[in-house]
Amino acid sequence: MTEPAPHELQLTAERMRQLGHQVVDLVVDHLTGQRYRPVHRRVEPEEVDHLLTETVPEDPSDPGGLVDFLAAEVLPRSLRLGHPGCFAFIPSANNFLGVLGDLLASGFNVSPGAWFVGAGPAAIEQVTARWLAELLGLPAGSGGVFTPGGTVANLTAVAAARHDRLGDDATDAVLYCSDQTHPAVLRACHVLGLGDSVRLLRGADHRLDPARVRREVESDRRAGRRPFLVLANAGTTNTGSVDPLPELARLCHEHGLWLHVDGAHGAAAAMTTRGRAALAGLAQADSVVVDPHKWLFQPYEIGCLLVRDPATLRRAFALGRFRARAGYLDLTRPSPDEVNLSDHGVQLTTSARALKLWLSFKGFGVTAFRAAIDHGLDLAEHAAALVEHSDELDLLAGPSLGIVCFRHRPRSAADGPDLDARQHHIAEAVNGGGRFLIATTTVHGRRALRLCTINPRTTAADVDRLVTDVLAAGRALG
Ligand SMILES: *Cc1c(COP(=O)(O)O)cnc(C)c1O
Numbered sequence: 001m002t003e004p005a006p007h008e009l010q011l012t013a014e015r016m017r018q019l020g021h022q023v024v025d026l027v028v029d030h031l032t033g034q035r036y037r038p039v040h041r042r043v044e045p046e047e048v049d050h051l052l053t054e055t056v057p058e059d060p061s062d063p064g065g066l067v068d069f070l071a072a073e074v075l076p077r078s079l080r081l082g083h084p085g086c087f088a089f090i091p092s093a094n095n096f097l098g099v100l101g102d103l104l105a106s107g108f109n110v111s112p113g114a115w116f117v118g119a120g121p122a123a124i125e126q127v128t129a130r131w132l133a134e135l136l137g138l139p140a141g142s143g144g145v146f147t148p149g150g151t152v153a154n155l156t157a158v159a160a161a162r163h164d165r166l167g168d169d170a171t172d173a174v175l176y177c178s179d180q181t182h183p184a185v186l187r188a189c190h191v192l193g194l195g196d197s198v199r200l201l202r203g204a205d206h207r208l209d210p211a212r213v214r215r216e217v218e219s220d221r222r223a224g225r226r227p228f229l230v231l232a233n234a235g236t237t238n239t240g241s242v243d244p245l246p247e248l249a250r251l252c253h254e255h256g257l258w259l260h261v262d263g264a265h266g267a268a269a270a271m272t273t274r275g276r277a278a279l280a281g282l283a284q285a286d287s288v289v290v291d292p293h294k295w296l297f298q299p300y301e302i303g304c305l306l307v308r309d310p311a312t313l314r315r316a317f318a319l320g321r322f323r324a325r326a327g328y329l330d331l332t333r334p335s336p337d338e339v340n341l342s343d344h345g346v347q348l349t350t351s352a353r354a355l356k357l358w359l360s361f362k363g364f365g366v367t368a369f370r371a372a373i374d375h376g377l378d379l380a381e382h383a384a385a386l387v388e389h390s391d392e393l394d395l396l397a398g399p400s401l402g403i404v405c406f407r408h409r410p411r412s413a414a415d416g417p418d419l420d421a422r423q424h425h426i427a428e429a430v431n432g433g434g435r436f437l438i439a440t441t442t443v444h445g446r447r448a449l450r451l452c453t454i455n456p457r458t459t460a461a462d463v464d465r466l467v468t469d470v471l472a473a474g475r476a477l478g
Contacts, residue, residue: 038434084458087451088439094299097363101356113342114332121352128354136270143310145344150264153289153303155188161258163316165228177231210247235266240403245281261285266401268295313344372456376402379453396443405448408474420447429473
């Protein structure tokens with residue numbers, strides 16, 4: 001092949017293959033070597049500034065050298081979220097088949113938004129969403145749409161609920177959720193113009209109290225306001241708590257409210273027997289969000305909104321409702337048996353993000369995913385058992401859907417700022433070692449150490465070592 005001209009922005013086939021191999025080797029080294037590197041180290045802004053600040057690169061450089069630069073200097077300056085010692089946030093242990101799915105999606109650059117444009121990827125999206133709905137136990141006929149993540153999936157759900165229950169006029173709208181609701185979800189409500197509509201309710205044990213919600217709904221109705229949505233949590237990010245879904249479903253049914261369940265972290269657990277029991281009532285929701293880039297081990301970005309009645313999405317979002325002078329889109333008008341997925345959400349052009357989930361479900365088999373999720377539930381139970389066996393540790397929340405919160409408390413210590421500061425110092429000491437990363441959080445007003453144990457490559461021995469480190473750090477504080 002002759003050398004492509006610069007304006008073609010193209011490499012020779014041979015060079016593309018070489019670079020592809022180089023990148024794949026780097027990714028494989030990363031995926032297999034994380035355990036042997038530090039989970040995290042702090043990056044000073046000056047340090048990256050020094051590395052990256054330069055003038056606009058008018059002239060070409062060797063791409064192989066640039067790839068090596070990114071792999072050596074840029075990508076390692078990140079938290080290793082898939083490191084078996086990462087217990088902070090929601091770890092994301094991605095899988096190589098998922099990575100290949102993303103490579104295919106971006107290499108072929110297909111978009112499933114319109115049937116005319118990406119029929120094959122759109123069909124994969126529909127099939128994969130139906131699998132997910134079935135795996136979570138949602139009723140037949142459920143469907144959904146993939147999104148960049150849980151934030152946009154929740155935003156899409158709230159907008160669909162608003163349209164379904166209130167039409168285009170959201171005057172005096174009210175929605176109910178607990179104070180444990182994820183801030184990104186509250187921000188989504190704000191973006192939708194519903195910031196003042198949110199009733200943020202505090203419940204015992206981090207769960208919504210259905211009797212309290214009922215009283216609020218009735219009093220809002222009496223005052224002439226328009227309740228339309230209960231936004232429940234199925235696995236809060238803080239403690240993994242689950243709102244009482246069956247009672248909330250009954251309440252919503254009686255009052256004509258939409259029940260939405262944010263299961264961005266927790267819903268995937270419904271694929272297992274234990275998780276299904278913890279998430280009883282999930283199937284009665286009008287909509288459920290699950291984030292495959294969390295507990296389904298996919299690379300970022302992929303979230304998913306599942307709805308009992310996909311027609312509700314079409315009615316809320318069909319582009320035809322908004323078509324101004326867009327004759328250029330006529331080619332993409334679907335025939336009655338074709339689906340334009342962009343009519344089911346808020347994005348037009350999207351990447352074919354379901355390819356990675358399809359490829360990893362098929363390639364590993366869903367039984368392996370169930371086992372991986374079960375392993376995460378086992379590790380949380382194991383951590384909680386270690387905490388309960390120690391007379392220096394108090395269990396504060398969980399284990400619930402892979403999350404455990406506890407604290408170190410010397411026998412004589414009482415609640416208060418000193419005990420709270422102790423947790424902070426312990427987390428700092430443990431994290432400073434580079435083997436583990438744990439977070440602190442607040443549980444019932446008390447500072448806690450928080451573990452999220454969903455990485456399938458984390459072992460019970462890792463959890464043992466972590467608890468040993470916590471105890472050692474606690475004792476070192478006296
Ligand atoms: C992570 C998370 C979100 C936000 O999802 P993103 O994928 O980060 O956009 C929302 N709700 C819950 C419960 C989460 O855990």
